[in-house]
Amino acid sequence: MLFGIEPIFYFQVRNPCTIYLGAENVYFNQTRCRTGKHWEPKFKKLRGLKFITVKLPDYSELEKSVDEMSKDEIRTKMKEKGLLPEQPWMESPIYISCTGDVFEPYIPPEGDGKLSPISAKGAKQKLEFLEKKSKSLMALRKIRSFEEDFEPRIFLKLAEDIYILAHNEIMKKNNKDLIRYITERANPEIIHNVADKTIHWKYLETIEPAKVVHLRCTDVISRDNIFGQITVRFHSKQMLAVYDRFGRLMHGSESISKDVLEYIVFEKHLSNQYGVWRIHGKIIPDWMPPSEYPLNTFIDVT
């Protein structure tokens, strides 16, 4: 070929790589220069067969939780292992020591119910108060049928204690003791986002004495299984400072106190001999402006 019609040149370079310059197609195959590759491709397959194939564990698959898998995936996995499908559970767990909601919630009147009774709006408000009051009195009678010496005035002292103790337990992040002062329904709402924060809270003083504004009773499942709910109005001076995981102030202040008006719902399983009054929820009226929260620059990371 070297003396053929077409001039062909061979250049031997240091690596076993050849630069071939043809007459028509000129190409430099320099990328083929790799060490560690056998020069003879003839027995490549046989050399490969020397390795006994091992099934490597697929960790991304092993660490996958059942929630991430699709229905077909679970089926094929169970088939591989020869497992029978689990019987579908028709039952669903329910908690029966507290109700799941605030029933007939108290609607705090706008302007704290101080509209003039002469105006049309004020007259309507007063009428509504009266209607609700009669219902509350009936509920009070019901509570007294279980607790003979129930007195709202004495209850208010207890309610205030529960309110303060519950807050102290939130500060301590003591879930075991917290459940003595709040119901299971309120628990997730209260402890949400608390775990990695440091909360400093102080009950400074009572501005107005606490007031029972609303009483309701309801039966659940059977007629004699009765729950009682009491809404209490707290008007107090409080201090709140929330620190993030690194101890940096996120919300509130240690030195500034604020007036807080809250409507707290307390619940008790009246039919239960050992039932106690616990915080069940908080009433936030629709007309109330949204509370302040720490503002962060919004950046879409995804």
Added chain:
Amino acid sequence: MEPLEEEGKELTKKMRWLTYNDLIFPPQVPGENPRPAYICLVKENIKYSPKKMWYIACLVRGMSVDEAIRQLSFVSRKGAEIAKETIKEAQSLAIQDHNVEYKSNLWVAESFVGKGPVVHGIRRHARMRIGKVEYKHCHYFVRLEEGKPPDNYYNRPSFDKQSMVDRWMKMIRNRKISSSL
């Protein structure tokens, strides 16, 4: 927060590196410098040699997050892609869960490799002999910290004009001239 008794214990054990994310620091007084936020993350059981991963882990150490991602996207190695994904994941977690405001205001404070499980295989040799093949895995650990990266993370000598002159002068003055006063 401690789970309730009825909730039961966690089934899978957490890696110790990730428990640093649960540390809660005491509140700071108003005058103090804000403590920089940080986040630890680990990518476990990567099918890649820890020896090869080491070079990539060293490359990004002490860089800002944006710079680290930019540099890694120009490294055509399998480990670079994995490291890049891990850093990006840590960055988004920092914003979601750890009260970091700006995603670019982070730097790679720690980046290292751990040895993972090794699966042993067999290779045939001549004359009925065998050779051991090791299929290595590794873990990639990363910690991002809030703030700007340090100017000289590795404490390398600087080569600007003034410092080179200073070094030269120091060397000259410190020399010992033999048989002199």
